[in-house]
Amino acid sequence: MQSSERRKRAKQELREKIFDAARTLFAHEGYSAVTMRRIAEKIEYSATAIYTHFKDKEALMHELCASDFLTLMSHFKKIFTIADPVERLRQLGALYADFAIKHPNHYRLMFMTPRPFDSTVQAWIEKGNPQQDSYALLKAAVQACIEEGHFNQAHRDADLLAQALWSAVHGLVSLHITLHNDPWIEWRPLKKTLRTLLDALVCGFTSKTARPKQGN
Amino acid sequence: MQSSERRKRAKQELREKIFDAARTLFAHEGYSAVTMRRIAEKIEYSATAIYTHFKDKEALMHELCASDFLTLMSHFKKIFTIADPVERLRQLGALYADFAIKHPNHYRLMFMTPRPFDSTVQAWIEKGNPQQDSYALLKAAVQACIEEGHFNQAHRDADLLAQALWSAVHGLVSLHITLHNDPWIEWRPLKKTLRTLLDALVCGFTSKTARPKQGN
Numbered sequence: 001m002q003s004s005e006r007r008k009r010a011k012q013e014l015r016e017k018i019f020d021a022a023r024t025l026f027a028h029e030g031y032s033a034v035t036m037r038r039i040a041e042k043i044e045y046s047a048t049a050i051y052t053h054f055k056d057k058e059a060l061m062h063e064l065c066a067s068d069f070l071t072l073m074s075h076f077k078k079i080f081t082i083a084d085p086v087e088r089l090r091q092l093g094a095l096y097a098d099f100a101i102k103h104p105n106h107y108r109l110m111f112m113t114p115r116p117f118d119s120t121v122q123a124w125i126e127k128g129n130p131q132q133d134s135y136a137l138l139k140a141a142v143q144a145c146i147e148e149g150h151f152n153q154a155h156r157d158a159d160l161l162a163q164a165l166w167s168a169v170h171g172l173v174s175l176h177i178t179l180h181n182d183p184w185i186e187w188r189p190l191k192k193t194l195r196t197l198l199d200a201l202v203c204g205f206t207s208k209t210a211r212p213k214q215g216n
Numbered sequence: 217m218q219s220s221e222r223r224k225r226a227k228q229e230l231r232e233k234i235f236d237a238a239r240t241l242f243a244h245e246g247y248s249a250v251t252m253r254r255i256a257e258k259i260e261y262s263a264t265a266i267y268t269h270f271k272d273k274e275a276l277m278h279e280l281c282a283s284d285f286l287t288l289m290s291h292f293k294k295i296f297t298i299a300d301p302v303e304r305l306r307q308l309g310a311l312y313a314d315f316a317i318k319h320p321n322h323y324r325l326m327f328m329t330p331r332p333f334d335s336t337v338q339a340w341i342e343k344g345n346p347q348q349d350s351y352a353l354l355k356a357a358v359q360a361c362i363e364e365g366h367f368n369q370a371h372r373d374a375d376l377l378a379q380a381l382w383s384a385v386h387g388l389v390s391l392h393i394t395l396h397n398d399p400w401i402e403w404r405p406l407k408k409t410l411r412t413l414l415d416a417l418v419c420g421f422t423s424k425t426a427r428p429k430q431g432n
Contacts, residue, residue: 171387
């Protein structure tokens, strides 16, 4: 291996190491409580070494998020081969939950930790492109259900339905990540609750019968 | 006011002050990252003063959680006057979301922060009593729907349905608390998404028609 390649690989490895340390610290202690110095200490590097890779904590957070969102997208690959949009929605829910359970620190950082928002993430992820943007992928699947006539006439707003579906699956996995050891609750298996949620929501969105009784 | 009463009131006020400081720190930086000394510093007291009220951080956390869960229960008072169990479920969802949005720090601590679990909470809250235990209240409302024949035959497990409903509403409010400023998403109004979720779930649980197509 040429020395320039070796340097490139070493640089990439150090970036991954910084990402892992930062992800764990941000996810467990909150973005604002963690300093670049703490991240450096965790991997036994000097803060100066980290600053040669990321100009500040915000830049590190944005690159880390972009990288983790692309990892999530790679988890969704098989979605693009599913022709039936209702089945695509179900599989999206199942794969999303699977990602959260397999990568709880990624998930905490991406969806459970307040963070600064900045359009620079768009340098890595094209907003609205279902191949790169996970929310756009979900919305496109909902849109396809609407356009192909799978949903009832009351349900025409793809953002609203996407947010309802996302909420349900996010709630399930985030309760699991935070409270699955809580002996107060007799937890049902996550996959069973997920199936119950997705079945009920799909039934509610597709039902051709009258809408249920309205509350206040 | 007698001096013993004055002392009692002063003691109660200090406890509330400690609770407020601890809740904010635990909710934003995580239970494990926060020390008793940090909590004391936040209210400009000595750590010794805090230890006269709570023997250690765990005892403080348990009393704080018990207190906040009882606050949540007081938010549910009107539930007990609603005769129709399906309407009771809807109102539970609406009041739960309302509590979370009004008291985001309480909510973060109670449902979004990993914490030590201990049966000493039962010194304050009787587990399984729907007047004190919010999960028991939800489960009892689901159980009433099942027993009064509102749900379809496939849905007989009150824990499973309670956890599905809780997940959906928790997901909605926790995404709101964490990401409502995220410009990436064109958020729909929370109440509208809540209504959509509850309508669809109630429809799914009550529907007498065939269950929707099953995924893998």
